[in-house]
Ligand SMILES: Nc1ncnc2c1ncn2[C@@H]1O[C@H](COP(=O)(O)OP(=O)(O)O)[C@@H](O)[C@H]1O
């Protein structure tokens with residue numbers, strides 16, 4: 425236990441890398457999820473087909489292997505070596521964006537046809553229908569699964585240890601274990617708690633956005649509504 | 658005096674869903690300002706006619722025009738080709754539709770629902786659109802609900818907002834598809850009274866599907882009885898409701914009255 429302050433300090437040094445990789449990965453995930461999610465609904469077959477290749481390609485292969493490709497193989501092919509953190513963010517975003525695309529597509533498809541038809545009856549253009557009517561309603565449906573996805577992305581950020589990014593997991597394995605080998609339990613106990621806390625932060629932010637989005641639809645948040653119904657019963 | 662150009666023309670329209678031919682060689686016209694009610698058994702194609710006019714469905718054969726312009730087709734260098742999205746949108750602006758299930762946008766307040774089309778499609782300023790929204794809400798008796806969400810309104814109130822939303826686009830043609838069918842009985846009268854009022858105070862052309870025969874009788878100038886995708890009787894309401902010519906019309910009216 426007397427080593428706890430040192431352990432916390434070394435893991436703390438890795439915290440910014442973990443947070444930056446996660447945030448960067450989430451931003452890229454959001455961009456790719458919406459981009460690819462909308463393209464999956466394109467009226468043009470070719471566009472859907474190409475997007476499908478991206479989605480299935482990244483969902484169907486190992487994240488670690490993707491990381492090795494971008495970090496080790498790409499430099500050999502194109503002669504340009506990405507900074508480890510950037511390579512890591514790219515893989516986290518590309519991989520989780522492929523899952524997110526399906527979430528976005530599914531949520532858009534779940535908006536009732538009647539809403540499209542109401543928008544057509546007002547002569548809104550296809551882009552206006554999507555942006556003003558469909559997406560705001562679909563957003564409420566996509567937030568809970570996106571929350572899950574972002575937490576998975578946070579946990580996946582530990583693979584960046586494999587390409588020398590000094591994030592929390594690498595700090596534990598490469599710095600702490602060799603020096604405080606007797607405290608293995610304590611070290612990984614703390615690592616455990618760090619990820620748990622970061623996940624809690626993500627969930628808290630996502631819940632806040634969920635409540636905001638539900639209010640915009642004049643709905644009470646789902647969870648609260650369920651609880652109230654149970655109380656009523 | 659010359660006969661005015663018809664507002665709506667169906668010319669030899671056929672509509673199929675797969676092998677199910679829903680409308681057979683359908684032709685009729687509606688004059689500007691005329692109120693026409695479509696009646697007929699469930700599945701006879703009444704909703705399909707309104708959806709074709711709103712361009713929610715495409716015709717398989719024949720043409721539809723509204724206000725002298727093709728709706729289903731466009732003239733490209735002398736030949737008629739199926740209308741594209743941009744062309745459809747232009748003609749569509751003259752047509753409004755009120756749905757059985759209201760179809761209000763839950764992500765907007767009542768005000769948002771009312772100003773969305775006028776600001777984004779007609780290019781009104783926010784102020785102009787807000788004024789128009791306030792006037793229409795007063796007309797439908799819901800001025801106090803301008804900042805409410807659709808989910809906070811009763812069915813009857815939602816339907817009156819939906820009518821106001823359609824009117825905000827200043828349509829020449831208004832399509833009403835069983836607009837009171839989803840309402841609790843005590844809310845029906847208010848919506849019908851509003852429609853009667855609109856019928857008297859505007860020169861909008863109405864095409865209306867309803868099972869409210871009392872309303873059809875005093876609102877319509879003309880009633881068309883449909884069966885099996887064909888018009889089997891087309892007459893003034895006094896004639897059609899009191900002395901229907903066809904056996905099929907008689908039994909349909911009997912069934913509706915017994916209901
Ligand atoms: N989207 C659709 N796909 C397949 N069949 C449809 C569709 N819409 C309507 N139909 C069919 O077309 C016929 C006419 O339907 P509809 O116009 O809704 O009749 P009504 O409004 O008179 O009850 C029915 O047989 C119905 O099953």
Ligand SMILES: [Mg+2]
Nearest residue numbers: 703704705835
């Ligand atoms: Mg119908």
